[in-house]
Amino acid sequence: MCGIVGLFLKDKALEPKLGALLTDMLITMTDRGPDSAGIAIYRAEDSARSKLTVQADAPDTAFDGLAEKLSAALGAAVSLTRNDTHAVLHVPNGLADTARKSLRSVAPDVRVMSFGDTLEIYKEVGLPKDVAARFDLPSMTGTHGIGHTRMATESAVTTLGAHPFNTGLDQCLVHNGSLSNHNSLRRKLQREGIHIETMNDTEVGAAYITWKMQNGATLGEALEASLDDLDGFFNFVVGTKDGFGVVRDPIACKPAVMAETDQYVAFGSEYRALVNLPGIDDARVWEPEPATVYFWSHDTAPVSKKEVA
Amino acid sequence: MKDEQSKYVSRTVPIQSATFTNPINAEIRRAADTGIYDIRGGGAKRRVPHFDDLLFLGASISRYALEGYREKCDTRVTLGTRFAKKPIELDIPVTIAGMSFGALSGPAKEALGRGASAAGTSTTTGDGGMTEEERGHSNKLVYQVLPSRYGMNPDDLRRCDAIEVVVGQGAKPGGGGMLLGQKISDRVASMRNLPQGIDQRSACRHPDWTGPDDLEIKILELREITGWEKPIYVKVGGTRPYYDTTLAIKAGADVVVLDGMQGGTAATQDVFIEHVGLPTLACIRPAVQALQDQGLHREVQLVVSGGIRTGADVAKALALGADAVAIGTAAMVAIGDNDPKWEAEYQKLGTTAGAYDDWHEGQDPAGITTQDPELMARFDPLEGGRRLRNYLKVLTLEAQTIARACGHNHLHNLEPEDLCALTMEAAAMARVPLAGTEWYPGKPGL
Amino acid sequence: MQTIDLETSGLRDLNATLHAQAQETNQTNWEIINPKGSHAVAVGLDAPIEVNVKGSTGYYTGGMNKQATVHVHGSAGPGVAENMMSGSVIIEGDASQYAGATGNGGLLVIKGNASSRCGISMKGIDIVVHGNVGHMSAFMAQSGNMVVCGDAGDALGDSIYEARLFVRGSVKSLGADCIEKEMRPEHIEILRDLLEKGGCDAKPEEFKRYGSARRLYNFDVDNAGDY
Structure with missing residues (x-):
């Protein structure tokens, strides 16, 4: 409703x-x-990179070092842009789905709002x-x-x-x-x-x-x-x-x-x-x-x- | 001798099925004869966990009782304090539930108005519009806005004291109804803009809104039409009381009316009455929880109905968190419905006093649920009104007696901790401990 | 003429001002600007005044109207003129669902199209739609007249009682117990009058009439499939 x-x-x-x-x-x-x-x-659209929008209830601790942890897991460079309780993780093109799955073990306190090439989702x-x-x-x-x-x-x-x-x-x-x-x-x-x-x-x-x-x-x-x-x-x-x-x-x-x-x-x-x-x-x-x-x-x-x- | 004896021993004792009982088989035969489901009035007749399964813990040494005839125990309640400029102030927390003109005769509606007014409480219209009998004789009248909108008009909206948007009722949450044609007299038909003598197929949803987001706008319209003066009640049948109460509050209700499955109806399918909805006992705590979660308990008032019969029932409903109760069937009985003095006539209709529920057929020997002039003439609205006033007084005195015994100077100070339960079912539904224990099923922290 | 800017005055002031107009008011002409899709605009009026709404409105415009003429120079949201008693409501644009729901009297004119459930449970109102009406229109329609100059959607007149339906264009499907009926001279007269009142230049002879087969009037198990 x-x-x-x-x-x-x-x-x-x-x-x-x-x-x-x-x-x-x-x-x-x-x-x-x-x-x-x-x-x-x-x-x-950035032809080289896909993105994940993620959310955390305690963003200060959850997002700190998250890009580095995910980079290590993927074996590829990941950058992070914060926006309040959300952040956008930029990953090499084609790795969005892999990154989404990796996050469950790398950062279980972070929740994926969206993944894709152009989509970002913000909700609270x-x-x-x-x-x-x-x-x-x-x-x-x-x-x-x-x-x-x-x-x-x-x-x-x-x-x-x-x-x-x-x-x-x-x-x-x-x-x-x-x-x-x-x-x-x-x-x-x-x-x-x-x-x-x-x-x-x-x-x-x-x-x-x-x-x-x-x-x-x-x-x-x-x-x-x-x-x-x-x-x-x-x-x-x-x-x-x-x-x-x-x-x-x-x-x-x-x-x-x-x-x-x-x-x-x-x-x-x-x-x-x-x-x-x-x-x-x-x-x-x-x-x-x-x-x-x-x-x-x-x-x-x-x-x-x-x-x- | 020997032959006879062996014959006797070998015979099987006839056993009636517990599944295919005689009443069930009779209903199967009735369905096969007529091709239509059973339609009747009233609420659920089956036994369900009810207020009878709760007891009060009176005061003794740890708490002190109030003197029964000396020390004050207030009964007043105000409904509609949230947004309405003119809330309804009642002397007692027992109101008369919505019952339609059409289902009831004009004089019966008049009696309800007389009795309620004398006792300082309100009556409610029903599916069929407002009659002069009930407006004229009711000091406080709640006007229902129903899916059918029979008789709906803005003048009555402006001359009522509160507005009740009926989403559902306990006898048939989610359902409309079908009133068979026999009872649709000229007057009933003209109030409903329908030809005389035809069946009425009532809608189950409102014609111009669906869902809480639309309801909020509907309530805005009703407030704008009536200048934000009148309390807006939202009535729901008991099914998902936590969610429905929450959403009624979000949509802007001043009062939530919650009707359990024992709540009556003029006419609907028996299968609906007996198999859909929650027992009244199970409705109250989730609704109160919703009010508390929104921080609005006692600010948005909760009126509970469905099987309220005694002052003990009133006190128990209030103790569980209701602000007031509404009575329908009990009010009808008080004014003379199903009175054994008409037993011979009930027998002629194939029933017996106490079991008569074919209110939609219009042959009520007591002259209450009928539009037949001869039957109606049997009913004296003055006498009916006096009986209802007496009954309401007794309900109030009984509830006060219990409240004083529990040490309360106002009925509203009754609380769940004043209660214990006799059965596991009631303990779970009412969320009060099983008698003599500190425990109920589902108690947090266990 | 008085002008009320809804954006600056607010809904409560608007309706309170219109409600304060008495039977013998001299201030019979009102203009409302900046409705911007607002709900409950000009509801519960009860005086012979004319209200012109300059723009589109939200839910329940002109709801429960008596006597007044409410003219929307734009489109109207759901439930326009719901439960109208008398007077008239005129929509220059389109109307959303439930237009004229449960209306008891008066005239509702929709110059564009009406959406679904137009005239649901109508109880005496007259509705004239210059364009099309959506599905389930005239559902459980009890009495009154509905005139559709364009086409009707699915399930027209489902479970209809005694309302009269006149459609010039196609009917996608008829609802339960709704049938085409003979257009007799008295119907032509009713229709001619409504077309004139509704500002339509269509000819009554171009319409077909639909109404109740009355098979659902008293329950019969052989018709149970229609319920």
């Missing part, structure tokens, strides 16, 4: 303002989710304005991003229970709604060897997408399959390295508004999340259809829509 915002930029001129625009949208959704907030932001417990301030989200640049404000329903209010959830290399997912079969699905996915940290229903949704894609599904196919296999009410917004997608359950009760101009595609749980975007008064504004997958990508046609039910 939450607020979701998303912004996919078509116009490169807006990239320096991505963090500022998203933060404004995020704070507007505070009433829908006062417990915790998070943002997934896709930033400039607290009001969205406070979370945005501690990470200085408004100053961040990037190509697209997704934000989430959480009103916890049944699982704990913790950093790990906050959204977005990282679902795979450069992939993330946020959710508004309530899944009703996440417990049995969690057991099934865990038997399949998928790592799930929390009792959060959304994490199961995210893990489900990861599992489908590990078994060869495209993101679009995984989202379509989710309409059959996930029970309950959901709006999902997913991010990938080159774009973002939206899917709503067949009942489609939880609110969702989208807007598109020549400069961007935006998603909000409510229209008021979008009101300060440039050119919003002339944007095409609509609500996504139930049981339908939408996807926008920098690499392919700007708008694709697929009806699946």
Whole structure:
């Protein structure tokens, strides 16, 4: 039960303002989710290096010497950039997944928020304005991003229970709604060897997408399959390295508004999340259809829509 | 002789199945005859752990009792102190739960209003709108906003004393209902904008919001319409009371009303009544925990309902952390429902006094759950009101008696430590020690 | 005309000011600027005033309206004109889900499209939509009229009671117990009147009428599959 915002930029001129625009949208959704907030932001790509965003409850001790320990484990140079309770570890290109696995033994008190080439995820417990301030989200640049404000329903209010959830290399997912079969699905996915940290229903949704894609599904196919296999009410917004997608359950009760101009595609749980975007008064504004997958990508046609039910 | 004896010895004693009992088999035959599930009124009839499984520890040497007829034991309670400009002040912590006009006759609603007002407490509307009978005779009236929105209108919203957003009720959490057509009289039908005599299929979700994030906005709208004056209650059926209480608070409720599975209903599926929800006893502590975790216990008030019958039940609910209780079935019994004086007529309906629960069929011999003019005429609202007032007084006196015996000068000072449990089940659900021990299942630190 | 800037005055002052308008007020014209998607704008009004909202609104705009005319020059969020009693609410843009939910009376005009569950449990309101309506529109609709100049989504009129539905375009599917019905002269008259009130130039003859088959009115086990 939450607020979701998303912004996919078509116009490169807006990239320096991505963090500022998203933060404004995020704070507007505070009433829908006062417990915790998070943002997934896709930033400039460094062709030589991939990155992991990590979090620690005691960052001063956890991050001290972490780069060196991970360098030793990987046998390759790793650098670290701190940002409050989070840090970005830069590892040689292609080693992100290996580094993620190494961290479990190298630094068990450090938790991986995301891994990939461009994705960084920042999330914490607290009001969205406070979370945005501690990470200085408004100053961040990037190509697209997704934000989430959480009103916890049944699982704990913790950093790990906050959204977005990282679902795979450069992939993330946020959710508004309530899944009703996440417990049995969690057991099934865990038997399949998928790592799930929390009792959060959304994490199961995210893990489900990861599992489908590990078994060869495209993101679009995984989202379509989710309409059959996930029970309950959901709006999902997913991010990938080159774009973002939206899917709503067949009942489609939880609110969702989208807007598109020549400069961007935006998603909000409510229209008021979008009101300060440039050119919003002339944007095409609509609500996504139930049981339908939408996807926008920098690499392919700007708008694709697929009806699946 | 020998033949007869061997015949006798070889015979099997007839054994009735404990699984396929006679009532079960009768229900199977009834289902096969009619093709529809059993619909009835009331709450769960099966035995579940209840307040009867708790006892109070009176004062003796380690604690001192109050004099029963001399020393003060206050019973007042204020509901809606969090945001509302005009909280509801009640003389006693026992309120009348929501019961619909339609399920009940107009005179029955009038009697509830008269009795509650005389005792200094509130009544509640139900699924079907507000009638003049109950507004006119209730000093404090809580107006329900239900999924069906039958009879919903802003004038009544403005003339009520508190607003109760009903998310669910203990008899059928997660369910709507179906009121069969027999009882839909002209007046009931017109209040609900429906043709006379047709079945009513009630919704299980509100038509214009889903989930706590939307509920917060719905509550904002209700407050804006009524100028932030009236307390907003949120009523839930007992299923996941910790989460539901937490979310009702987050959505902005002034009062949480929590209805356990023994809570009644006018009509719903028997399978729902008996197999969905938590016993009232098991609901209270998780809800109180949620209030405490948010730092709002006693600031957001908790009203508990579902099977409250005696002053001991009232005192036990309060001791477990409730601020007040609500009664429905007990109020109906007090005003004359299921009275043995109508036994001959109950027999004609194929039932017996005390077991009559086909409230939706509109043939109530006591004239309470009916819209039939002849049956209704049997019921005297003045007499009914007087009976309800008396009963509410007795509940209060009983609860005070217990509170004084435990050394308390206000019912609200009752606490879980005043209680012990007779059974392991009750000890676990109420989180109070098994009688004579310091222990209950699930106690932290063990 | 009075102008209220919602950004500076705040929602409480806005609604309190509008509620203070009496039956015989001289201040019948109000303009609200900077709504910016706010919720509960102009709710619970009960006076013959006209309120023009310059921009788009959030949830429950014009909720439980009586007498007043609330005109949104933009789009409206979920539950616009919910439980309206009388008066009118006009949306220049689109309306989100639950538009006109449980409305008892008055007229709701949506010049763009309406989303899902338009007219859910409507109880006497008239709704005129110039564009399309989404899935589950007129769900459990009890009475009143819904006019759709465009297309209707899935499960139109599911579990409908006595409301009348008029659709000019296609209907993706009909819900349980909803059927196409004969358009008789009296329906043409009702429709002509509503189209005129709703500012539509469509012709009544282009519409089809839908309503209840009344098979769910009294439980019959042979229809149980429709529940």
